[in-house]
Structures are given as C-alpha cells and as structure tokens.
Amino acid sequence: DIVMxxxxxxxxxxxxxxxxxxxxxxxxxVYSDGNTYLNxxxxxxxxxxxxxxxxxxxxxxxxxxxxxxxxxxxxxxxxISRVEAEDVGVYYCMQGTHWPPWTFGQGTKVEIK
Amino acid sequence: xxxxxxxxGGVVQPGRSLRLSCEASGFTFSNxxxxxxxxAPGEGLEWVxxxxxxxxxxxxxxxxxxxxxxxxxxxxxxxFLQMNSLRDEDTAVYYCARAYRMxxxxxxxxxxxxxxxxxxx
Numbered sequence: 001d002i003v004m005x006x007x008x009x010x011x012x013x014x015x016x017x018x019x020x021x022x023x024x025x026x027x028x029x030v031y032s033d034g035n036t037y038l039n040x041x042x043x044x045x046x047x048x049x050x051x052x053x054x055x056x057x058x059x060x061x062x063x064x065x066x067x068x069x070x071x072x073x074x075x076x077x078x079x080i081s082r083v084e085a086e087d088v089g090v091y092y093c094m095q096g097t098h099w100p101p102w103t104f105g106q107g108t109k110v111e112i113k
Numbered sequence: 114x115x116x117x118x119x120x121x122g123g124v125v126q127p128g129r130s131l132r133l134s135c136e137a138s139g140f141t142f143s144n145x146x147x148x149x150x151x152x153a154p155g156e157g158l159e160w161v162x163x164x165x166x167x168x169x170x171x172x173x174x175x176x177x178x179x180x181x182x183x184x185x186x187x188x189x190x191x192x193f194l195q196m197n198s199l200r201d202e203d204t205a206v207y208y209c210a211r212a213y214r215m216x217x218x219x220x221x222x223x224x225x226x227x228x229x230x231x232x233x234x
Contacts, residue, residue, distance in 0.1 A: 037218035041158075048208055048224040049150075049158065060222070092158055096218025100172040102148070102160040 002026050002098045006091075006105035012113045019080040021108045023093035028073045030097070037096035040069055040078045043107075044089040052091075053078065080110075088112060115139040117209050117225030124231045125199055133194040135209030135225055143167070146212040147185060147192040148221050151205035161207070164192060166214035177203075199232045206230075 003026040013019045029036045040053040051060050053069040056076060066081040080087055093105040121133040135147065149161040162183040163172045171183050182195040192209055206229050210221030 031217065033217060035217070037220065039218075039220050043158075048226050049210075049221075050224070051220070051222050054218075054220060054222070090157075094158075094220070096216075096220040099219065100160075100163065101174050102163075102220070104158040104160070107157045 001101055002029075002095050002103050004093055004095055004103050004105040006093060006108050009106060009108055011108055011110045013080075013083045013110060014113050015085065016082050019083050019087075019110060021078045021091055021093075021110075023071075023076045023078070023105050025074045025076075025095055027098065029076075029095050030073065036072065038069075038071065038076050039094045039096060040067075041092045041094060041104075042087075042089055043092065044086075047089075049092065083110070083112070085112065115211075115223050117211065117223065119207065119209055119225045119228040122207065122228030122230045124233060126234050127200060127232055129199055130195070130197045131199060131230060133196065133207055133209075133228060133230070135192045135194075137190045137192070137211065140211070142190040143187055144214050146214055146219050147183075148210045148212060148219075149183060149192075149194045150208045150210055150221065150224075151203075152208070152227075153202075153205045156205075159205075162194065163212070163219060196230070199230075201232050204230060204232045 005024045041049040043049045057069040090107040116138045119135045164183045180198045185192045206227040208227045210224040212219040
C-alpha cells in the first residue's frame with residue numbers, strides 16, 4: 001500500500017500570511033496515462049471533508065484561488081497564499097493512483113495564531 | 114443540489130451487526146461509484162470500501178475484508194454498508210462519498226455528513 005506522509009502535522013498561521021503543507025508518497029504517483037492522481041481535502045471543524053484540489057493542481061469548483069497545489073512524482077505541496085479565518089481545519093492529501101486502497105496522509109491541522 | 118445522507122449508525126455491542134445506508138439525490142446516481150470512508154474519534158480518514166457505478170465490482174480495505182459488504186440499489190439511489198462481526202476499532206464516523214465513473218482515480222469528489230457507529234459493550 002502507498003504510504004502518504006504529511007508535514008507539519010500542526011500549522012499555526014497568522015491571518016493574512018501564507019501557509020504551506022507538504023505531502024510525500026512512498027512511491028511515485030504518476031499513472032500509466034501520464035497523469036498524477038494526488039488530491040487535497042479540507043475538513044473544517046465539525047464538517048465532512050471537501051475536495052479542494054485534484055490531479056496535483058486542479059482546483060475544484062468554488063475553491064478560492066488562494067489555494068494552490070504543486071509537485072510531482074512523490075513530493076507535493078498545498079499552499080494558501082493568504083490565510084483567512086474560514087481556512088481553519090485539517091487538510092489531508094490522498095492518492096488515487098495505486099488503488100485499492102485509496103490512502104490518506106495523517107492530516108495537517110491549520111489554526112490561527 | 115447534490116446530497117448524500119447517511120443513516121443507520123448507533124451503539125452496537127462487539128460481535129454484532131449494523132447496516133448503514135446512504136441516500137443520494139441531485140445527481141445521476143448510475144454515473145458514480147460510491148465509497149465508504151471512516152474517521153475514528155480524533156483521528157484521520159481511512160478508506161473502507163468502494164462499489165462501482167454499475168455494482169459490477171467492489172473493493173475493501175484489508176481491515177474490513179470478510180466482515181463488511183458494500184452494495185447498492187439503483188432503484189432507490191442508495192448505497193449500503195453491511196457491517197458484521199463489529200470490533201471496538203470499528204468505532205468511527207462513516208462517510209459515504211461519490212466518485213465519477215469516468216475518473217480513472219475514482220476519487221471521492223463529494224461527501225455526506227456522516228453517521229456515527231460506536232462499538233461498545
């Protein structure tokens with residue numbers, strides 16, 4: 001199974017400042033079709049997860065453009081250009097290349113300083 | 114609007130069974146595979162099972178294989194998770210989530226609000 005490792009696990013951020021979350025996979029996530037199926041989810045307190053990013057860098061409908069994804073192979077990053085209060089929550093990366101199973105990172109908790 | 118509404122959670126003793134349901138609305142159910150993903154209290158997300166859009170194939174996490182069964186009823190736009198031989202470690206919020214059938218990665222793109230299953234004597 002593919003192991004997804006996130007860092008940091010806790011990220012205190014000042015409002016208006018940038019934030020960055022790293023995700024590494026135990027194997028390359030490049031699929032035979034040339035695409036890389038790395039996704040990012042946001043889980044706000046008391047809510048269900050919401051997909052933000054798919055295929056490394058494609059934003060889902062309605063996701064603010066302050067969220068961006070990047071990376072390749074085994075190393076990926078989610079960036080928030082300017083953190084807002086509504087961004088508080090836990091962020092998970094998830095791979096969809098080598099399934100089953102679909103595997104998630106441990107989660108990174110973003111909070112306001 | 115797209116909705117996934119889970120039900121059937123509750124408190125159950127170890128070794129007993131429970132059946133979860135997830136009713137879908139607001140989209141063409143037959144175009145989507147359906148996942149179950151769980152989250153133990155205070156923990157992260159763990160994928161549990163997937164059923165293909167047409168019900169022709171299923172996949173399970175090793176932790177539930179042989180104990181849980183995923184199924185779907187297209188006439189009712191509903192997916193089920195039959196959970197047998199429940200263990201303490203199955204205690205979690207169970208989410209259903211859809212995945213578009215043309216998506217190679219079958220990634221969940223919309224999730225329900227979840228239903229809590231507590232396994233305790």
